[in-house]
Amino acid sequence: MTVVSLQNRIREIMKKKNLTQKELANIMGISQPALSLYLGGRIPPVKILSRLAKFADTTIEWLLTGKDLSRSSQIREAQQPYGSEAVLLNLWHQLPKNIQQDLLNLMQHILHSKIHL
Secondary structure, three states: OOHHHHHHHHHHHHHHHOOOHHHHHHHHOOOHHHHHHHHOOOOOOHHHHHHHHHHOOOOHHHHHHOOOHHHOOOOOOOOOOOOHHHHHHHHHHHOOHHHHHHHHHHHHHHHHOOOOO
16 A cells, blocks of 8 residues: 555545535544544544445445455355364454454555554
């Protein structure tokens, strides 16, 4: 992900909604200087990305990458999960869909960034 792309997507949302920085900041519940930092290169926290995605009727994934894989076809697993995978899958299915999507977006962001675990 390039920060410039994230900045452009935030600006695109502002343009489509015909909003100033101050107006978008108020809607997001943040200060205008904080929004200015995000437009200048700082990556917003997940909470802000989530609010912005919801407001723009998009996904965090699109904000970060410009792509929305959530709408692509699902790949089915050939084998049933077992062990810790089965436990994770069971817990996963207990989560609300919006939390599942946020977790997927966060995991993809971590994997695609230069963060090394």
